[in-house]
Amino acid sequence: MSDLSDNTLLHMYRQMLTIRRFEEKVAEFLSKGMIHGTGHLYIGEEAVAVGACSAINPDDYITSTHRGHGHCIAKGADLKKMMAELLGKEAGYCLGKGGSMHIADVETGNLGANGVVGGSIGIACGAGVTIKMKNLKKVVVCFFGDGALNQGIFHESANLASVWKLPVIFLCENNQYAMSTSNKLSFNIDDLSKRADSYGIPGVTFDGNDVLLVYQQVKKAAQFAREGGGPTLLVAETYRWKGHSRSDAERYRTKEEVASWRKRCPITRFKRFLKENKVASDEEFARIEKEVERSIEEAVEFAQKSPFPPCSSLEKHVYAP
Amino acid sequence: MAYIELTYREALRRALREELKRDEDVYLLGEDIGVYGGAFGVTQGLLEEFGPKRIKDTPLSEAAIIGVAIGSALTGMRPVAEIMFMDFITIGMDQLVNQAAKIHYMYGGKAKVPMVLRTPAGSGTGAAAQHSQSLEALLCHIPGLKVVMPSTAYDALGLLKSSIRDNNPVMFIEHKLLYSQKARVPEEEYLIPLGKADVKREGKDITVVALSVMVPRVLEVAEKIVREGIQVEVVDPRTLVPFDLECIVESVKKTHRLLIVHEACRRGGFGAEILSRVEESDAFDFLDTPIRILAGKDVPIPYSPNLEKAAVPQLEDIERAIREMLA
Numbered sequence: 001m002s003d004l005s006d007n008t009l010l011h012m013y014r015q016m017l018t019i020r021r022f023e024e025k026v027a028e029f030l031s032k033g034m035i036h037g038t039g040h041l042y043i044g045e046e047a048v049a050v051g052a053c054s055a056i057n058p059d060d061y062i063t064s065t066h067r068g069h070g071h072c073i074a075k076g077a078d079l080k081k082m083m084a085e086l087l088g089k090e091a092g093y094c095l096g097k098g099g100s101m102h103i104a105d106v107e108t109g110n111l112g113a114n115g116v117v118g119g120s121i122g123i124a125c126g127a128g129v130t131i132k133m134k135n136l137k138k139v140v141v142c143f144f145g146d147g148a149l150n151q152g153i154f155h156e157s158a159n160l161a162s163v164w165k166l167p168v169i170f171l172c173e174n175n176q177y178a179m180s181t182s183n184k185l186s187f188n189i190d191d192l193s194k195r196a197d198s199y200g201i202p203g204v205t206f207d208g209n210d211v212l213l214v215y216q217q218v219k220k221a222a223q224f225a226r227e228g229g230g231p232t233l234l235v236a237e238t239y240r241w242k243g244h245s246r247s248d249a250e251r252y253r254t255k256e257e258v259a260s261w262r263k264r265c266p267i268t269r270f271k272r273f274l275k276e277n278k279v280a281s282d283e284e285f286a287r288i289e290k291e292v293e294r295s296i297e298e299a300v301e302f303a304q305k306s307p308f309p310p311c312s313s314l315e316k317h318v319y320a321p
Numbered sequence: 322m323a324y325i326e327l328t329y330r331e332a333l334r335r336a337l338r339e340e341l342k343r344d345e346d347v348y349l350l351g352e353d354i355g356v357y358g359g360a361f362g363v364t365q366g367l368l369e370e371f372g373p374k375r376i377k378d379t380p381l382s383e384a385a386i387i388g389v390a391i392g393s394a395l396t397g398m399r400p401v402a403e404i405m406f407m408d409f410i411t412i413g414m415d416q417l418v419n420q421a422a423k424i425h426y427m428y429g430g431k432a433k434v435p436m437v438l439r440t441p442a443g444s445g446t447g448a449a450a451q452h453s454q455s456l457e458a459l460l461c462h463i464p465g466l467k468v469v470m471p472s473t474a475y476d477a478l479g480l481l482k483s484s485i486r487d488n489n490p491v492m493f494i495e496h497k498l499l500y501s502q503k504a505r506v507p508e509e510e511y512l513i514p515l516g517k518a519d520v521k522r523e524g525k526d527i528t529v530v531a532l533s534v535m536v537p538r539v540l541e542v543a544e545k546i547v548r549e550g551i552q553v554e555v556v557d558p559r560t561l562v563p564f565d566l567e568c569i570v571e572s573v574k575k576t577h578r579l580l581i582v583h584e585a586c587r588r589g590g591f592g593a594e595i596l597s598r599v600e601e602s603d604a605f606d607f608l609d610t611p612i613r614i615l616a617g618k619d620v621p622i623p624y625s626p627n628l629e630k631a632a633v634p635q636l637e638d639i640e641r642a643i644r645e646m647l648a
Contacts, residue, residue, distance in 0.1 A: 063392075093428075093431075095429035095430070097427055097429050098428060102428065105431075111395055111432075112424070116415055116419050119416075122387065122389055123391050123392035125385065125388060125392060126388060126389040126390060126392015126394070126400075127395065127396045128392070129393045130397055130398050134397065152384060153384045153385065153415070153416070156384050157385050159382065160380050160385045164377075316430065317426045317429060318464050318465055319425065319465070319489050320433040320435075
């Protein structure tokens with residue numbers, strides 16, 4: 001990766017690890033009943049969010065999904081505000097009104113997670129319209145899962161984005177299951193990016209557990225979009241290690257299948273690459289690990305200290321002034 | 322002040338034109354709004370005047386139209402989307418209900434969605450069940466949406482301009498039978514704030530609150546029976562969310578009688594909401610007769626002209642209801 005400095009590579013590694021540790025903490029809180037709602041964990045898919053967000057500029061936009069913690073972190077969200085939101089606290093990103101599925105940080109270009117599968121795909125196109133109308137030279141990375149590919153809004157949006165040549169990168173995180181339903185039961189094609197042909201846009205499927213490959217693909221699609229080429233459909237093949245959400249007996253897949261994907265851990269793999277290329281020493285890796293753990297602890301501490309929102313805030317923010 | 326006569330359609334077009342000129346962030350999108358000029362001709366000429374960048378014909382994709390409006394509003398534009406028939410908002414309901422209405426709240430007030438969705442409602446054109454509905458009650462039920470329903474060209478102009486400048490998703494419900502109705506409007510610019518009802522006719526015997534196309538119908542009846550000395554006060558809420566309860570309460574305190582008339586189905590309709598609000602208000606003690614609702618029948622709008630008429634309040638239904646309440 002000639003265009004990535006050692007610093008950038010290590011930053012990407014740090015982000016992937018941060019997502020992993022953050023989600024492990026969330027899993028712990030979920031199992032202890034410390035989180036009021038549910039949570040959809042991103043463990044196993046870290047390479048997609050980090051690869052994609054590293055390939056775009058800080059002022060570019062993303063739209064996210066119900067499984068959105070990884071996207072937020074990769075786009076530069078504050079862990080403290082994220083954890084506070086998950087715990088329903090006033091100091092959270094949404095003042096405790098959104099929770100896990102609605103974290104947004106419009107100022108950093110994160111137009112928000114979304115509780116409805118496919119719900120943000122049209123919104124991503126709208127951001128694309130703003131970019132074109134205001135001549136901003138930005139792009140939008142629109143994250144969604146394989147399940148969303150079967151929602152009507154995907155079809156409507158992909159077609160419209162193609163016709164209007166919107167600078168939108170449709171990034172499908174194919175984690176193989178829509179909740180419990182295997183892709184084998186809901187698609188009659190093996191390669192999901194084939195769908196791009198029918199919209200007259202480029203479509204590429206690739207290993208979504210290879211962060212550098214994700215980076216490359218998104219970088220290319222972003223350049224294409226910035227040059228006025230329009231949207232691309234990218235399908236990153238990956239896997240969700242944990243269940244769909246809090247309550248999932250995982251009757252729809254075998255332990256062997258999960259184990260085989262765990263062997264393809266995106267973080268282990270990237271670390272191996274960094275070591276082989278002597279990007280960092282063992283001491284540096286140990287230091288990063290420590291710092292990441294410390295940042296999660298600080299986030300938890302901050303979140304726990306924050307009060308719950310006062311009931312007086314209940315009817316605020318229904319309408320904007 | 323100088324006045325000119327405009328149709329409801331022309332008034333809407335003038336509002337769009339003025340706001341397009343005033344604010345670069347305003348743009349229009351929808352099906353057939355460009356060369357065709359909109360299914361009911363509202364946007365005629367705007368493509369020629371403002372160009373395809375700001376007057377966007379879209380693919381036939383209602384969900385994407387609303388989604389694009391939301392996403393662009395979220396990032397700094399002020400889109401005005403047209404959905405060709407109100408019935409078709411149901412195709413984009415996720416975008417409207419789960420996205421547009423909730424973003425400001427669920428993001429803790431840190432984002433806003435300043436968009437307008439214009440759409441024609443109502444029966445009377447022989448378009449039958451899937452092109453004739455009045456679905457305002459569905460929208461009023463969703464916190465986060467504002468709902469506007471003008472009945473005159475004057476109101477349509479001033480309210481559309483305010484809707485475009487509002488920082489929330491505003492559902493702007495037009496009526497097909499009103500597009501050619503004329504009214505006198507000032508030549509110079511004016512705005513009408515959302516949330517202010519208008520007393521269309523003053524009277525002392527009974528208050529009739531009417532929505533959209535029912536306003537001119539009630540006014541026609543009022544004009545007729547005033548010759549017998551019956552004085553009807555006609556109140557048009559103009560916007561359902563926010564709702565000007567105060568104006569109606571004051572009117573009922575004066576007349577002691579309240580009839581609510583709307584075209585939409587009775588069951589779960591906005592009339593029931595108005596009724597309950599007035600019942601809970603201090604106007605209750607002034608009522609001489611129970612409040613009555615005259616609404617559409619709880620049926621899909623039928624095709625045959627006699628059936629279609631029978632499905633929604635007509636002049637004679639309104640007159641009968643008023644006379645019964647005064648008997």
